[in-house]
Amino acid sequence: MRFRKASAGLCLAATFAAGNGFAATGVPLPAVWKEHRVNFVYLGRTSRYSCGGLSDKVRAMLVDLGARRNLHITAIGCPEFGRPPGPNSLNPSLSIVFSAPALPAAAEKPRGPGDLAPVDARFEPFTIVPDAFRDMSVGDCELVEEFAQQILPLLTTRDMKKDITCVPYELSGSNYFLRGQILRALPRAEESALRRAPMPR
DSSP states (O other): OEEEOOOTTOOOBOOOOOSSOOOOTTOOEEEEEEEEEEEEEOOOSSEEEOHHHHHHHHHHHHHHTTOOTTOEEEEESOOOTTSOOOTTOOOOEEEEEEEEEEOOOTTOOOSSTTTTEEEEEEEEEEEEOOBGGGTBOGGGHHHHHHHHHHTGGGSOEEEEEEEEEOOTTOSTTOEEEEEEEEEEEOOHHHHHHHHHSOOOO
């Protein structure tokens, strides 16, 4: 069993997007920043992460997939870095609060200040595969699998294709591939230019 510590500089070739919209990829859409609260439990057996390592990996994936950078993550039950978990250790888990672009829903009420604030967004493509340059290896297979099950459904995605095979305690035979589109906020400069543009007559 391997013990892994992640770097905060994780990058993904990414962006995730939405269920019932039919806008072409790249076309700006009115959206909102929707707040999500999730208890993420890592149940992997092949790779072990420190509290900081697990938090860094999940934080980097969320940010690269369009979540606001001010997300809050609290790690629970993780082994200390360099020490394998004991027989009575809890599976490491993360309490996560984050906001990501979503298509507006008329009946939805804000959960707090800043929730459901308007933002211009668009669907953009993403790919998650093992990539050493992005600090994603085959050893992260179970982490990606748990992320795809527990967090990815909260994001506004469309055209998803997923192929994940994780073999416990083995790297041989494990692999993962996720591809699709995600609703991602426009860069601030582009959003400002869009708001300044005259309305078509």
